Amino acid sequence: MARAPFVIAGTEIRPGGRATVEIPVAKLYTHTPLHLPVEVIHGRRDGPVLMVCAAIHGDEINGVEIIRRVLRNSALRHLRGTLVAVPIVNIFGFIQRTRYLPDRRDLNRCFPGSETGSLGGRIAYLLRSQVMEHVTHIIDLHTGAIHRFNLPQIRAELKNEDTIRMAEAFGAPIILNANLRDGSLRAYADSLNIPVVTYEGGEALRFDPVVIGSGVKGVLRVMRSLEMVPAKKGPKAPKKRSETAATSTWVRADMDGIMRPVARLGQRVRQGQILAMIADPFGETETAILAPCSGIVICVNNLPLVNEGEAIYHVARFEELAEAEKAMDYFRSSYESDVAEDVLPAHPWDETQR
Numbered sequence: 001m002a003r004a005p006f007v008i009a010g011t012e013i014r015p016g017g018r019a020t021v022e023i024p025v026a027k028l029y030t031h032t033p034l035h036l037p038v039e040v041i042h043g044r045r046d047g048p049v050l051m052v053c054a055a056i057h058g059d060e061i062n063g064v065e066i067i068r069r070v071l072r073n074s075a076l077r078h079l080r081g082t083l084v085a086v087p088i089v090n091i092f093g094f095i096q097r098t099r100y101l102p103d104r105r106d107l108n109r110c111f112p113g114s115e116t117g118s119l120g121g122r123i124a125y126l127l128r129s130q131v132m133e134h135v136t137h138i139i140d141l142h143t144g145a146i147h148r149f150n151l152p153q154i155r156a157e158l159k160n161e162d163t164i165r166m167a168e169a170f171g172a173p174i175i176l177n178a179n180l181r182d183g184s185l186r187a188y189a190d191s192l193n194i195p196v197v198t199y200e201g202g203e204a205l206r207f208d209p210v211v212i213g214s215g216v217k218g219v220l221r222v223m224r225s226l227e228m229v230p231a232k233k234g235p236k237a238p239k240k241r242s243e244t245a246a247t248s249t250w251v252r253a254d255m256d257g258i259m260r261p262v263a264r265l266g267q268r269v270r271q272g273q274i275l276a277m278i279a280d281p282f283g284e285t286e287t288a289i290l291a292p293c294s295g296i297v298i299c300v301n302n303l304p305l306v307n308e309g310e311a312i313y314h315v316a317r318f319e320e321l322a323e324a325e326k327a328m329d330y331f332r333s334s335y336e337s338d339v340a341e342d343v344l345p346a347h348p349w350d351e352t353q354r
């Protein structure tokens, strides 16, 4: 029996078909209508329905590029199931180059939203009623906040097997067991029993080739593990599996001043080791910021001008720290060759990054 068409916002996509659907969201003050663009690839054969979305925080743009590259991957010619890509969830924030909505709300705290609520509530309602409630799996792509660079990592609440399988299949070096936040897309997906993982990597308003490359591979690896793309077509599982961090700690500046980073992203640090120095402009007073625990650095603040209390380093803790270090070494070595051979030549902008 032929597979039924996939219906989204009143548009039917036949098996083997591909379509971009523009779901009306709201109007700008000028009365120019805004749409949520969604691309659907509906495979000929039955299988999971995977939503991959990005830029729910409007300035987190690495995920937009990850989706663009996934959509052009030849493995999708053999798709089983359905891929629903939503590259820019927070259209307003994306246009304004900001994390938030025009009313300064965080769209990722507006779920489940409502049809008659504020702008954020309405966008959340639209996404969940038109897209999320019709899918079986979700990957939510994020980037670090402005001036903060996140190590490529998966965040998920590791309590059900399907979620754990997706988190491990992605192949990021590190998985952070992260509780669900009220109002987030992840919490709402969880309430529907949809397995969901978040990929975090890089810094707001910047492209990073390693973060993007690892994200593209990760999405395709998850699709491979869900048997949406044939085992021979998608990227292979990494030789070293991801290490899971049970907890993590933010390290804050204990003085206002100018910060010089010492520890690098992805580095293994020991408790008491110097992470950074903060000094006044003349260097008369200076303080060393020490690691409060041993672990792997998973986020670094890139803006040297800091105020007391500001989060400047994020350190993940592991039961098997040596294994986490090995996962980092493997990740680094696999991307050295990727960046050189695969990502760089085709994309001139990579040469200007970092």
Ligand SMILES: [Zn+2]
Residues within 6 Å of the ligand: 057, 060, 142, 143
């Ligand atoms: Zn985010």
